[in-house]
Each structure stands twice: as structure tokens, then as C-alpha cells.
Amino acid sequence: MAEDLIEDQEREEQDYRLDGELVETILQAVEDEDAEALKRLLEPLHAADIADLLEQISGNERRGILRLWGREIDGEILTEIDESIREEVLSSLEPEVLAEAVRELDSDDVVDLIEDLEEPQQEAILDILDDRDRIAVEKSLTYPEYSAGRLMQREVVTAPEHWTVGETIDYLRSSEWLPDQFYHVILVDPAHHPLANVTLGRILSAPRDSGLRDIAEEEFRTISVYQEEGDVAYAFNQYHLISCPVVDENDRLVGVITIDDAMSVLDEEHEEDILRLAGVGDESSLSDTVLETLRQRLPWLMVNLLTAILASLVISVFEGTIQKIVALAVLMPIVASMGGNAGTQTLTVAVRALATKSLTDSNVWRVVRRETIVGLLNGLAFALVMGIVAWVWFDGATLGAVIAIAMVINLVVAAVAGILVPLALEKLGADPALASGTFVTTVTDVVGFFAFLGLAGTMLL
Amino acid sequence: MAEDLIEDQEREEQDYRLDGELVETILQAVEDEDAEALKRLLEPLHAADIADLLEQISGNERRGILRLWGREIDGEILTEIDESIREEVLSSLEPEVLAEAVRELDSDDVVDLIEDLEEPQQEAILDILDDRDRIAVEKSLTYPEYSAGRLMQREVVTAPEHWTVGETIDYLRSSEWLPDQFYHVILVDPAHHPLANVTLGRILSAPRDSGLRDIAEEEFRTISVYQEEGDVAYAFNQYHLISCPVVDENDRLVGVITIDDAMSVLDEEHEEDILRLAGVGDESSLSDTVLETLRQRLPWLMVNLLTAILASLVISVFEGTIQKIVALAVLMPIVASMGGNAGTQTLTVAVRALATKSLTDSNVWRVVRRETIVGLLNGLAFALVMGIVAWVWFDGATLGAVIAIAMVINLVVAAVAGILVPLALEKLGADPALASGTFVTTVTDVVGFFAFLGLAGTMLL
Incomplete structure (x- = not known):
């Protein structure tokens, strides 16, 4: 039965999602305490899929698998496991299993595995390594978090620049140890400065x-x-790098970064952007508990509450006006909502352009001008539509005019705020994805209510 | 001066952004019609950076560069140029320049270059190619858009499974033509079914x-x-693939996809998600004109207007209530805004989880339950805060109770809608990123206003 399912997973077009029935079968084996079946079921899965499985099931189920099958966990699975459950998994492993798993890993993977652990757990794992590896890992940990130094592997394949293809092949054949994956031989001078890359394809x-x-x-x-890892990922994507030598402040070769690590970083950076834009903690994961989730979301909702109260204070200034013309209460959310949405459109484009380094000093003013004109034209279009709707709905031409003017004002303000707020945050060294949304919608709420109710007070009373 | 700038760009930590002064100098050369200087300035830049430059400057400046420097454009630059200006650049090139540029390219790059062009321009480029290349490209174009068939290169390096390392090296040395970059030799059986990958490092x-x-x-x-390209990118990232053979319906080898192409797709898919979540056309680019930008944004704002009017209709039901207690008009946007933000948090997490295939049948109900509980707890927390604020502000305990209850209702509804709406869209085969936001905020607006004003009508009058 299990074999059938696995077969089934390998049909022509795969959707790469963990098969629901397979997961059911695995969890049944856990419930039956059937370690044999569990082993047979998990054996054919890729380490990354096993890690996903552990993340997707409940804490109880996870503990069950780790108890029955924990001895089979190897280094590759450990590196795939999401931070949110890493500590839990690591501390559940028997010391000799953990030791063997960790010894298999390249230095960059060990760094990735332990950099976020608490001091004692980190120490315990460092103690497992032999001296050479431990020193390599400790050295990497001296580089700043999220730097190229943390991302690189220290194992590099180099050759003196005067070597021939033959000498290189002989050297590689006689090497006792080579990295699992490497794509270039790096030419170095006697002082270990990297000079050029030779692809393995050309050597062959x-x-x-x-x-x-x-x-x-x-x-x-x-x-x-010291390069920031997001910039490293950008460089790989921009210049189609496959592997790239990493140098210290004296331009000496200290390691190499390969594209698969850069791709993971690119993926994480995107995740961060998208979650931050939505006001969700950037380390959110589906395996988070209720309390962890609450801790990530509540602060941003609190900020939103404060900005919503600010908008309400604006409305309260016009309580008298609303009392006389209650239609204003009906229509005012439309002005605010349109401003918020238009502002979000502009700021998302701006945040994304900053992330891809395509919004620069050279084009910023042209983009600001374009956004402002688009805001104005959108404003005019929706002023016309909404002016007529309001006029017909409440049988008041002046009311229509009021909402039309307020719409133009708010959509222009939304466009300007949508581009200037992320730019300002970037200049201040903050992540524009992090707080732009709150700032921009606060501006559009306040301006929207103020313009609409203020104009109404002046023109209608 | 230009040399200094380039030097300056190569300092220790690069920010990879086009240097503003360098761009100024380049544009000055264009203005001076100084083709020599322009050539000297552009020469040292990477093709990807030249493409970025062309995208970031104005249409006039771009035409100036193309006029003075267009003869230098090569295949690499063409493949880097964003779709938004591709047609313009291609049609500005002299036929023999275009021909030479296109002939340099691998088949996958030609496909990528021409797949979105109009029929006549596509034909013109196909005619440039020699028969073998043209047939390869035409064959690729028969595969569906966004499929692995469009992404792959048809040039593959294979070896019979019984070969030795020596035979392979001799074969590679005697090959007249090899792809620029390849990372594996693919073992095939006599019927050209791929059997295994051998890394070049191991052969060496x-x-x-x-x-x-x-x-x-x-x-x-x-x-x-036929695999969808987003799934291809997922597989590369999940399984740390470097290159992967592509097979037809008979499991015969037809091409190979390399990680750099998968990384570009991953990047594009993210861009699409982030832009769609914000209600911006997914092909938005900074080089779009005002009209193009307007055409992307206006439809979504129109949808938003309709949903905003729907929310207003709910308010208008309670006009009488608001007239009597104008404080309701002041407070009601708070309930709606909190619901909208909480819903956006949940839906973003859900959309992202669907994209990374981590929200599956096995864990969906646990996630729904978690989100609902988080919604309830957030609701209770903000009910307490906002209940007290409203009570003190308007000196009414019952008004405080009304907003507290409405807050709990709306945040629970926000959580449930935030997760179920993207799930439903996914089940229906739609992109959950595309319309989730509008649906969810419509729900939270309508429920928020209805709960708050309805309860107020019942409890306060």
C-alpha cells in the first residue's frame, strides 16, 4: 500500500506536495507504534520532504515520529528542518545520533544549523566536531549574522594560476577529500588572492x-x-553566478558561496518582504503554536488600532456635521478605502523596486512624477464615478461634488505617500517593507476623512 | 572620471545598485552625442546592468543610447532586457546586429526572448536562425507557456551508462560543441531515457x-x-537541484533545466505574488508609462470601489441609528479596519503557505483551528482595550460593550475568511494571491459594520 502511494507520487506531472494519504499512513504507523512500517514509509522520501512532514504535523505526532524513528535522522534532514521546530528536534535526538548527523555536514551547514540555538545547545554541538571543523565553524560565527561569511562554505577547490588542465586533473584525482558539490576551480596567486574561475566543463x-x-x-x-546575504542573493540572480569566491578585507580567499544557498536566501528574503508588508512577524511558520502566532500578530494590530483611533479622532471633529447630514457617515469609508488601496498599490511597487535595486537616484523623480499623475488620473476617474453615484443615491449634486473633490485629493495623496514613505524608510536605514503599509494607510485615512468631512462642512452647511 | 566611478563601484561591500553619478555621466554622453565616450562607459558594465540601465532611464534617453550605441548590443544583453521594453529595443536594432545577437544564444534564451513578441516580429527572428536552431526553438514554442518545455535548453551532454570516466573525458575533449555551462553528464540508455546524473566534479x-x-x-x-515552471522552481529549491533532465511523455530526454533559470522563475513568481496581493497587475514595471500603469491599477480600484459601496450600503441600513448616536460614526471604522488588517495577516500567511506547498490536506484543519483561536484571542484582547477606550471617550459603558462584542465577532470572522478564502480560490484553480485580499476585506467591512451598528441599534436604542 505504501509502495503504491509512493509510485503514485511519481506520476508525470508532480505537484510536489506531500501526498495526504501517505501522511495518513505514516501517522497511522506512529499511532500503531509500528517502527518497522514507519521506517519503510520514510526511507524513500527526500530529506527536505521529511523535514516538511515534521513541520506540517502536530507536536504530538512529531514527538511520536522522533521517538520511533529519531535514530534514522541524518545531517541532511537536520539542515532542512525549519527554525521553528529545530530546537525541539535537536534536543529530542540521542547524543550519538546527533553527533553522527553533525559530523556529516559541511561547515556552512553546521553554521546554519546552530547559529540560532541557545548558547549551551550550540556549545554541545561544537564539542561534537573535531578540532579542524570546530575552528572553521567558530570562525564563521565571528562574522555578522546574515553576512556572506555565515553563508559560505570554507571548503574550496583552488589551483595555482600556472597549472595546466592535466596537473589539475591529477591533483583532483589524488585529493583525499573534495566538497560534495563544486562548480569551479578557483585560480589563486601565492598569497591566496582569487584571480579567476575555471568551470569544470572547460577543464573536462x-x-x-x-x-x-x-x-x-x-x-x-x-x-x-561582510556582504549582506540579501545582496549576495541579488548578485547571484543578477549576474547568473553559479558559485562565487568570498574574500576577506585583504582580498584573500576565505570561502565560496554556491547558487543553491543563494537561492534559499532569495526565497527567505521574499518571504520576509511579503510577511512584513502584511504586518506579520517575518519568522511566521505554519508549525507555530497559537501563542507564538499571537505574539507575532498582536503588536501590529496594536499599531493599527492606534492609527485607526487617530482616524476616528479626525471624524469626531466633524460629529456636528455628520449629525446634520448622516449620508456623510455612509459615504466616508469609501473615500478612505479607495485611498488605502491606491496607496497600497503604489507602495508595493515601490517596495519591490527597492528590493530589486531598480528604484535609484537616477529614476526616482520620474517614478514619483508617474505615480502622482497616475494618482491624479485615478482620482479624476473615480471622482466622476463616485460623484454621480453619490448624487443619484442621496439626490444631492453638492454632495456628489464634495466626494468627487475628496476622492481626487486622497488618491493624489495616496500616490505621493505610497512612494515617498518607503523611500524615506529606506534612506533612514529601515526596511521599507516593514512599516510602510501602516504609515501610508494612516495618511490616507486621515486625509480621506478630513478632506471629505471638512469639504462637506464648508460646502453643504 | 568614468574610470574612477567604475573603480568606486568595486569597493569592498557593493550595493549592486547602478551608481547615480555613472548614470549621469552616461546620459551626459548621450546628450553630447559622444558615441566614443558612451562606448567606453558601457563597455565594462555587465549585460544585466546595461539592461537595468535601459529600463531605468526615460524613453527619450533610451532611444538616444540605442541610436548611438545600438550596434554594440549582443545576445546576452537582449536576454536580460525586461519584457516591458523588449519590443521597443528589438525593433530599434539594425537587422544584422539583431541577427548576430540572436545567433549567439542558446535555444532556451531565444525562446524566452521571442515567446511574448507579436507574430511578425517572432517570424523575423526565427528566420535569422539556421535550420537546426529554428526547428529547436519552434519545437519549444509548441510546449505550453510557463511549462518546463519553454524553460529548458535542448542542448544536453549525455553518455551511455556503460562508459568509463576516461571514455567520457575523451568524448568531451573531442566534442566540437558543448553548452557554455553544464553541471552533469546525464547517463542515458539506448532509447534515450535518462538514468542518472554524474557531477563533473566526480568525473574529474x-x-x-x-x-x-x-x-x-x-x-x-x-x-x-509539461510541468508548470513554478513547480520546477519549487523542485529546484526544495531538492537543491543544480540541473535536472526534462523528459517527454515517453520518459525520453528532451532537454535540461539549470538552476539559474529556476532561480529567475522563483524570483518572478514571488514578484507576481507580492504584486497580486496588492492588486497590481503582475507585469508592472518601473519603465511602464502612465497609461500602462493606469491600465494595471484602475480595474482593481474599480473592484475595490464596488466592495466599498457594498459596505456603505450596510451602513446606510443603520442611518437612523447613527443619526441618534453619532459616536457610532466615529467608532465604526475602527472595527472594520481591525478586521481588515487581521484578515490580511491570516490570508498572507495562507497564500504564502500555499505557494510553498506547506498547507496541505494533512494540516489544513489544524491551521484553520489555530487561526480561529488566534482570531478569538486577538478579538478578546482588542475588545478589552477598545471597550474601555470607547467607554471613557463617550462615557457610555454599553457603547463600550457594543464595540467589544463587535470586535470579537469581526476578528474571528477575519481569521476564518483569511484562511478559507485563499483555500477556496486554490481549490477552484484560481491563484489565491490574485483576489483573496478583496474578498477578505469585503467580508470584514460588511461584517464589521453590520455587527457594530446592528448591536448598537439593539442594545443602545
Whole structure:
């Protein structure tokens, strides 16, 4: 039965989602305490899928799997496990299982595994490593969090620039140890400064007597060990890098970053942006408990409450006006809502453009002008529509005019705020994704209510 | 001066943004019609940065650069140019420049370049290619848009499974043509079914007499030529693939996808999600004109207007109540706004979880339950805060109770809608990012106003 399911998962077009029935079968095995069946079911799964499974099931079920099957967990699975359950999984493993799993890993994976752990748990894992690995990991941990130094692996394949293809192949064949995956041989000078990359494909296809120098790639980039990891991911995506040497402040080679790590960072950075734009803690995960979720969401809702109260204070200034013309209470949310949405459109485009480094000093004013004109044209369009709707609905031409003017004002303000707020946050060194939304909707609420009710007070009373 | 700027760009930590002064200098050269200087300035830039430059400047400036420097444009630059200006750039090039640029490209890049062009322009470029390349590109174009078939390159490096390392190296050395970048030799059987991947690193480090089979990677995956490109990107990220063979419906090898293409797709998919969540057309670009921008944004604002009017209709039902207690008009946007924000938090987490395939049949009900409990607890917390605020502000304990109850109702509804709406859209085959926001805020507006004003009518009058 289990085999059938696995077969079934490998049909032509896969959707890569964990098969629901397979998960059911696995959880049944856990309930039956059937360690044999569990092993058979989990064996064929990829480490990343096992990690996903552990994240997607409940805490109880997870503890059941770890109890019955924990001895099978290897280094690859550990590196795949999400931070939200990592501590729990690590502390459930028997010391010798953990030791063996950790010893399998490259230095960058060990760093990734332990960098967010508490001091004692971190120490315990460092103690498992042999001296050479431990020193490598400790050295990486001295680099700032989210820097290239944390992301790189220290194991690199280098060759002196004067070597030939033949010498290089002989050297590689005689090497006792090589990284699992590498894509370039890095040419270095005697002081260990990287000079160029030679792709393995060229080494394989060139005659033995070719000089490495002559078949090196024309383009060559290095990354500073202090470079922020988001910029590293950007560089890989922008320049189609596959692996890139990392250098210290003296331009000496200290490690290498490969594209799969850069791709993970790109994915995480996007996740952060999208969650921050929605006012959700950027480490939110589906395996978070109710309390963790509450702790992430409540602060942002509190901020929103304060800005909503601010908007209400604006309305309260016009209580008298509303009392006389209650239609204003009916129509006022429309002005605010349209402003909020238009502002969100502009700010999202701006946040995204900042993240992809396409909003720069050279084009910022042209973009501001474009957004303002678009805001004005949107404003005019919806002023016309909403002016007529209000006129017909409440049989008042002046009321229609009031909402029309308020609409134009608010959509122009929304456009300007939508672009200037993220720009200002960026200039101040803050993440524009983090707080732009709150600022912008506060502005559009306050301006929307003020313009609409203020104009109504002046023109209708 | 130009050299200084370029130097300056290569300092230790790069921010990878186009240097503003450099752009100024370039535009000055365009204004001076100084083709020499322009060439000197653009020469050292990476193709991707030149493409970014062309996107970031105004249409006039772009035409200036193309006129003075268009003969230097090569295939690499063309593939980097954003769709929004691609047609414009292509049609500005002289036929022989275009021909030479296109002939340099791999088949996947040609496909990517022309798939969105109009028929006549597409035909013109196909005619440039020699027969073999043209047939390859035309074959790729028969696969559905956004499929693996469009993404793959048809140039693959294969070896029979019985070959040794030595035979493989000899074959590669004697090959007249190899792809620019390749990371595996794919083992195939006589019927051209792919069997396993051998990394180039292992070929380089194994003795000449080793069988390829013995040094092949244990894990092996293939991708169907009809697989959706978003799923391809997911598989690369999930399983840390570097390159992956693509097979047709008979499991025969038809091409290979490499990680750099998968990374671009991942980036585009994220961009789409983030823009769609904000109600912005998913092809929005900073180089869009005012009219293009308006065409993307206006429809979503129109949808928002309709939902805002729906919410207003709810308010208008309670006009009488508001007339008697004008404080209701002051407080009602708070209930709606809190619901909208809480709903957006939940739906963003849900949309993201669906995109990463971590929200599945196995955990959906646990997540729904968690979100509902979080909604309830948030509701109770803000009911307490807002109940007291309203009580003190308007000196009415019952008014405080009314807003407290309405807050609990709306935040629970927000949570439930926030998770069920994207799930329902996904089940219906729609993109949950596309319309979730509008649905959810409509629900929270309507429920918020209805609960608050309805309760007020019952409890206060």
C-alpha cells in the first residue's frame, strides 16, 4: 500500500506536495507504534520532504515520529528542518545520533544549523566536531549574522594560476577529500588572492596541456565576507553566478558561496518582504503554536488600532456635521478605502523596486512624477464615478461634488505617500517593507476623512 | 572620471545598485552625442546592468543610447532586457546586429526572448536562425507557456551508462560543441531515457577506468516537459537541484533545466505574488508609462470601489441609528479596519503557505483551528482595550460593550475568511494571491459594520 502511494507520487506531472494519504499512513504507523512500517514509509522520501512532514504535523505526532524513528535522522534532514521546530528536534535526538548527523555536514551547514540555538545547545554541538571543523565553524560565527561569511562554505577547490588542465586533473584525482558539490576551480596567486574561475566543463573538455589561465572565465567577481546575504542573493540572480569566491578585507580567499544557498536566501528574503508588508512577524511558520502566532500578530494590530483611533479622532471633529447630514457617515469609508488601496498599490511597487535595486537616484523623480499623475488620473476617474453615484443615491449634486473633490485629493495623496514613505524608510536605514503599509494607510485615512468631512462642512452647511 | 566611478563601484561591500553619478555621466554622453565616450562607459558594465540601465532611464534617453550605441548590443544583453521594453529595443536594432545577437544564444534564451513578441516580429527572428536552431526553438514554442518545455535548453551532454570516466573525458575533449555551462553528464540508455546524473566534479576526481555508473549521484529526478515552471522552481529549491533532465511523455530526454533559470522563475513568481496581493497587475514595471500603469491599477480600484459601496450600503441600513448616536460614526471604522488588517495577516500567511506547498490536506484543519483561536484571542484582547477606550471617550459603558462584542465577532470572522478564502480560490484553480485580499476585506467591512451598528441599534436604542 505504501509502495503504491509512493509510485503514485511519481506520476508525470508532480505537484510536489506531500501526498495526504501517505501522511495518513505514516501517522497511522506512529499511532500503531509500528517502527518497522514507519521506517519503510520514510526511507524513500527526500530529506527536505521529511523535514516538511515534521513541520506540517502536530507536536504530538512529531514527538511520536522522533521517538520511533529519531535514530534514522541524518545531517541532511537536520539542515532542512525549519527554525521553528529545530530546537525541539535537536534536543529530542540521542547524543550519538546527533553527533553522527553533525559530523556529516559541511561547515556552512553546521553554521546554519546552530547559529540560532541557545548558547549551551550550540556549545554541545561544537564539542561534537573535531578540532579542524570546530575552528572553521567558530570562525564563521565571528562574522555578522546574515553576512556572506555565515553563508559560505570554507571548503574550496583552488589551483595555482600556472597549472595546466592535466596537473589539475591529477591533483583532483589524488585529493583525499573534495566538497560534495563544486562548480569551479578557483585560480589563486601565492598569497591566496582569487584571480579567476575555471568551470569544470572547460577543464573536462580542454586538452591536458592547456593552461588553466587560458580557459578561465572572462567574467570574474568576488564577494566580501561582510556582504549582506540579501545582496549576495541579488548578485547571484543578477549576474547568473553559479558559485562565487568570498574574500576577506585583504582580498584573500576565505570561502565560496554556491547558487543553491543563494537561492534559499532569495526565497527567505521574499518571504520576509511579503510577511512584513502584511504586518506579520517575518519568522511566521505554519508549525507555530497559537501563542507564538499571537505574539507575532498582536503588536501590529496594536499599531493599527492606534492609527485607526487617530482616524476616528479626525471624524469626531466633524460629529456636528455628520449629525446634520448622516449620508456623510455612509459615504466616508469609501473615500478612505479607495485611498488605502491606491496607496497600497503604489507602495508595493515601490517596495519591490527597492528590493530589486531598480528604484535609484537616477529614476526616482520620474517614478514619483508617474505615480502622482497616475494618482491624479485615478482620482479624476473615480471622482466622476463616485460623484454621480453619490448624487443619484442621496439626490444631492453638492454632495456628489464634495466626494468627487475628496476622492481626487486622497488618491493624489495616496500616490505621493505610497512612494515617498518607503523611500524615506529606506534612506533612514529601515526596511521599507516593514512599516510602510501602516504609515501610508494612516495618511490616507486621515486625509480621506478630513478632506471629505471638512469639504462637506464648508460646502453643504 | 568614468574610470574612477567604475573603480568606486568595486569597493569592498557593493550595493549592486547602478551608481547615480555613472548614470549621469552616461546620459551626459548621450546628450553630447559622444558615441566614443558612451562606448567606453558601457563597455565594462555587465549585460544585466546595461539592461537595468535601459529600463531605468526615460524613453527619450533610451532611444538616444540605442541610436548611438545600438550596434554594440549582443545576445546576452537582449536576454536580460525586461519584457516591458523588449519590443521597443528589438525593433530599434539594425537587422544584422539583431541577427548576430540572436545567433549567439542558446535555444532556451531565444525562446524566452521571442515567446511574448507579436507574430511578425517572432517570424523575423526565427528566420535569422539556421535550420537546426529554428526547428529547436519552434519545437519549444509548441510546449505550453510557463511549462518546463519553454524553460529548458535542448542542448544536453549525455553518455551511455556503460562508459568509463576516461571514455567520457575523451568524448568531451573531442566534442566540437558543448553548452557554455553544464553541471552533469546525464547517463542515458539506448532509447534515450535518462538514468542518472554524474557531477563533473566526480568525473574529474575519479580514476580514468571508473565506470560512470559507479560514480553517479544516488538521487535522481526528472521533470516532465509539461510541468508548470513554478513547480520546477519549487523542485529546484526544495531538492537543491543544480540541473535536472526534462523528459517527454515517453520518459525520453528532451532537454535540461539549470538552476539559474529556476532561480529567475522563483524570483518572478514571488514578484507576481507580492504584486497580486496588492492588486497590481503582475507585469508592472518601473519603465511602464502612465497609461500602462493606469491600465494595471484602475480595474482593481474599480473592484475595490464596488466592495466599498457594498459596505456603505450596510451602513446606510443603520442611518437612523447613527443619526441618534453619532459616536457610532466615529467608532465604526475602527472595527472594520481591525478586521481588515487581521484578515490580511491570516490570508498572507495562507497564500504564502500555499505557494510553498506547506498547507496541505494533512494540516489544513489544524491551521484553520489555530487561526480561529488566534482570531478569538486577538478579538478578546482588542475588545478589552477598545471597550474601555470607547467607554471613557463617550462615557457610555454599553457603547463600550457594543464595540467589544463587535470586535470579537469581526476578528474571528477575519481569521476564518483569511484562511478559507485563499483555500477556496486554490481549490477552484484560481491563484489565491490574485483576489483573496478583496474578498477578505469585503467580508470584514460588511461584517464589521453590520455587527457594530446592528448591536448598537439593539442594545443602545
